[in-house]
Amino acid sequence: MQAEDTADGDAKTLKLPGTRSDSAEPHPTSSPQSTKTKPPSRRRSLAGSALWESFRVAISSLRANKLRAGLTLIGIIVGVSAVIAVVTIIKGLDQTVASTFSSQGSTVFSISKRPQIITSREDFLRFNKRKDVTDEDWDAIARLCTSCWRTGLTANVPRETVKHGDQKSDEVTIQAITISMFDINAVNLDAGRYFSDSEYAAGREAAVVGPDILENLFGGAPPDSVIGKDVRIAGHAFEIIGVAEKKGKIFGFSRDNLIYIPYTSFERIYGARKSLVVFIQAASAEQLTEVQDQVRAIMRNRRGRTFRDTDDGFALETQDVFLDLYGKATSNIYIVTIGVAAISLVVGGIVVMNIMLVSVTERTREIGIRKAVGARQTDILRQFLIEAVTVTSIGGAIGVLTGFGLAYLISMAMGFPLLLSINSALLGVGVSSLVGIISGLWPAWRAARLHPIDALRAE
């Protein structure tokens, strides 16, 4: 009769007087399965409405404390806009530098005695022992390199003082070049012409001047008016036959304060004792490696190198070396700058945490009420987290806009392109939301852990 006894006991249990409409479901205590299966369904349906409630509460509590919300927003806005402005400016600078150094294009490389960047004294001494690069090397390359498109020769003359009448200009870059270098360097003219073959062959004193020369020696005369006038370089009078287009400044250094003269006239005046630079251009970027290999082989042969020698005896470089150097030199500076800007974001996070702690203390009673009517710890935690994240992500969005605005002003003032990226905007909002979560977590946890009785008793 065991079964009957059980049935009897159960029957007594079922004489529950307090059954309501919803207690028709299996008894939670007597049926462990139902207690296990019920909570998840509640949680799932809870997510939507409680989430919305949290968001609603967040907005209304921000509205109710406008000054406080404003101060919090400012904390985040300052941080995010600083980071965004710095990142945007850096991108603009990078773009400027990259486009400047690659004005020759990615198809040009050079052969020289020493690399353009030497990082140690030992290297300097070693490179100094190398043979000079001469016009004979250029001849050989021009003759033997079948895949080369253009080749040219440049002699770098120390900065000179140039004169016209009683006007003079210091620190002018003199580039003694072959005619082909105008093409390789993509030099366009505002007025006049390049050197003619006969001028070049004769080593005539002809000059193509940069626009700064007009400014400094001719009082800003228009390009056409200076053709046929003369400039004195190292005591020799050169006739101006062309004026180059303006290239602008980089980091405050003008790239227009220069004079191109024929290499032949340079050789006549200065003698052929200096090491030269040979420039080689491939027809396309795809052919660059092949051209480089061929030129390297020709030059190694001329320097008597076998495949066993590790050192070429000359430097083969593209303009990328400048970009690499720029990247190396500036990356640490960028990290530091962004780091400093990020500190203000951390400060913003601390402001948010502080305000949230005040908010939790102030709303202890509200937390008590919510707990009394059935809010769980996670409900309260979520409510305060959402509140923190709402403030910080609004602040983040405004900060992104402010940061772009700042970057715009700075790039206008300094004259480089403004590169607005969606990624940095998303990053700005994302990071500020993260700051919200991190700085809201502790206050929210404190709120969630409040005992309902204590919370209800609070004033």
Place this chain on the structure above:
Amino acid sequence: MSDATLATSEETAALADVPLLVSESVPASLISMRDIWKTYQMGSEEVHALHGVSFEVQKGEYLAIIGPSGSGKSTLMNLIGCLDTPSKGEYWINGKNVSEMDDDELARIRNKEVGFVFQTFNLLARATSLHNVELPLIYSGMGSGERHEKAKQALASVDLTDRMMHKPNELSGGQRQRVAIARALVNHPSILLADEPTGALDTHTSTDIMNLFEKLHAEGNTIIVVTHEPDIAARAHRVISIRDGMIEKDDRLK
């Protein structure tokens, strides 16, 4: 076997595999307190707020718990309302053993089984009456359409249909307490638990609120009022007097 006929065959089948011990300990009453102790640690001293309180409340009762301040009646109210758990003893509400529950389970019981009415109303100051009444439904995960409907019904049942969009500071004390009562009833709890519900109200409004309680009782709600005022307690059908953490008297008036 006569008792067994009370249970349908389905229910008998569902409960047949439940161990005898468990089913025997599940009380038949709506509320069952069995030897409840509540002890607070005050420094090195232990203070017993309740010493072994036991009583049962049936569905549909109108009960007042009365006692002077410091008698332990607030502690008892917190326990009945599942805001706290006893140090010792068993508390069952609607067949659920509350004494062993953790915070989140207690929150669920408060949400489903208990409707609170406080002396100071405890409404959310920045929310409308409607939103205040919706609050328990939000935490029970009800969708917004159904929630609005239920909250409106609850407000209508306390005659506040025209005050749904008012905030607490735009309402009189009596209206606020009626909003609180609507909030307490909206989730159809097992008990309506009122703590000094008229303590902050004038005599006239107090009478209104007590009449409302009587009406709600007549509609079948189980009501427990905690008070220190004898005339409020006198409206109830049963009065439990608490003194020094123990039940002094348990009188049935009606």
